[in-house]
Amino acid sequence: MKRVTIAEIAERAGVSIGAVSYALNGRPGVSEETRKRIVDIADEIGWRPSVAAKSLSGSRAHSVGLIIARPADTLGVEPFFMRFIAGLERELSGQRIALLLQVVEDHRAAIEAMRLCWAERRIDGIVLTDLYAEDTRIPVIEELRIPAVLAGRPRTDARLGAVWTDDKAAVDASVDYLVALGHRRIARVAGLPALDHTQVRIAAFREAVLRHGLSEPQVVETDYTAEEGAQATRALLSRRDRPTAILFDNDVMALAAINVAQEMGIAVPGELSIVAGDDSQLCVLVRPALTALSWDIQAYGLHTAQVLLDMIDGRPPRSHQENTARLVVRGSTAAAPPA
Amino acid sequence: MKRVTIAEIAERAGVSIGAVSYALNGRPGVSEETRKRIVDIADEIGWRPSVAAKSLSGSRAHSVGLIIARPADTLGVEPFFMRFIAGLERELSGQRIALLLQVVEDHRAAIEAMRLCWAERRIDGIVLTDLYAEDTRIPVIEELRIPAVLAGRPRTDARLGAVWTDDKAAVDASVDYLVALGHRRIARVAGLPALDHTQVRIAAFREAVLRHGLSEPQVVETDYTAEEGAQATRALLSRRDRPTAILFDNDVMALAAINVAQEMGIAVPGELSIVAGDDSQLCVLVRPALTALSWDIQAYGLHTAQVLLDMIDGRPPRSHQENTARLVVRGSTAAAPPA
């Protein structure tokens, strides 16, 4: 099966292969008439550019990398990534850019993978997720000068694109809502402390609680798993002055908390209100349905891809802010129990 | 930033670039001594092959494609894909093969994406998931002669690899178990009827029910969503001779069923036993915890990649059978209520 190349198009059109290249790439150098003839022939014989040849001469790989650094078994539970990827794709596929996915264990492995992909000229740019407050990947990105976009808060110290959402506002809204319901003892079960947004949210939570003049804010840090979520909840609910409302950093832990409360004979939402940090189908399916912070992850992916592609095209890095998550109220929150 | 090429290695080693190529690819044509010298220099200056150049000359793209054909919003819920991908990766990354992921709406779009990727020489092979009984992608794969592996039952009509699991045995085990618990009216809420394994499982279910001499098997087909799962459950439970046990084709629908039963005042597992078709963290987190068919999806991905890579290397397509899913018994199943 012989490959169809521009040489064949050139021959059929009776022009040089250079002219064909100009024509097919929409650059000046050929008359509109010739261009049309060439494009028609290309369509007719079903020509497609060889990415390898394009990359080799044009120095563009026509792919971007997404390197997810998480232990494999915690991945399945997160509905986040598939949605995010679907969003990325929506932008990338239109521009004929491929998405190179890698799943690795940790940041060390991610850095190695990044270096390799870049050295092999497999990718033109990279999407960084799960940003740490101190992220070892960033210096490497800078050193290698890889176009990169952060799925998270922009950094002042780096010439990187960023797509982010106002975590502080979302936390504020949740706390305000619970306070309005009469809650005075509100706790937070946070995710991985190393993650940048975990810190932001914790800070926002502290501030909001103090702003309302409530008692000393209680925060427990976890690794996002159901196990640690349950454990944290158990600890909080065992205290004498147990909270009447808890904010969780994702949905899985919030769900685990419902079970813990049931175990301990604490009614949800009668005696305990629960707010989940991520919204997913899970929140709707469970009983009581979980009040959750909801936002458009697919749009997040889409915009992330847009910012990255802009950078690859040489435009300056942008910083795009997504809409703030909305609090979707369901059955897991109610007025605080009478003191 | 100049790229490090084999030309530089050749210069440093005082040999021709041809010799370097032979040396680095472990082919005969250079002495062991020279080879070592070349490899050392390559390591020292941090040389990495340009995939583009390799592809262009060697006619291998060093990537495989995974084109997921599903509407984006149903993707998030499925823990399947992330696990599967993690498994694929475990094999691919070791061999420096990249995974090209695409998410498209339907099979028509998937075919288009396949054709394009192949024409552009972006991929060496492809993984097919979500096989339909009549799958329009297969003729295209055959026409283009793309090395491909089916994540599903082997087809006799195609020279394709396959990695699969014995769905019939798994369904049999579930039915046997329920019958042993005394259930005589068992129903099934199946997934998408177009999917090949849905048909296999339905057939297995019918056969098992009849084998046990039970009443006419009841099967409802759905699209896997919680909504249709709930609706199907509601219909089944509204019948005069309502089932005392229902098998679901995934976990989300089983969960929806728990809610429906609660709505209708039917106790789970007291009056109704529920078995979920997929196992995920969901099953453990919900109350009652769901009895489910559990299997190693990551291994499934791993083996799928192995079979595909073998084919790409020119070995004949293999058909590998995974371990049959085990029934993990949790709180959602119990002895049948007394007649």
Add this chain to the structure above:
DNA sequence: ATGTACAACTCAAGCGCTTAAGCTTCTGCC
């Protein structure tokens, strides 16, 4: 008539690697 400018091409080098074919040595053997 001559020069200038520009559009529309052609040419050929080059991207980084593979690989068949050719060229030197060196060894072994009759």
Add this chain to the structure above:
DNA sequence: GGCAGAAGCTTAAGCGCTTGAGTTGTACAT
């Protein structure tokens, strides 16, 4: 001594495309 054969290289032609420099042809001003 002479020759086959092999080991260990080098050479150069690709792979399919881009792109800067060069060429031709036409229109228009001088």
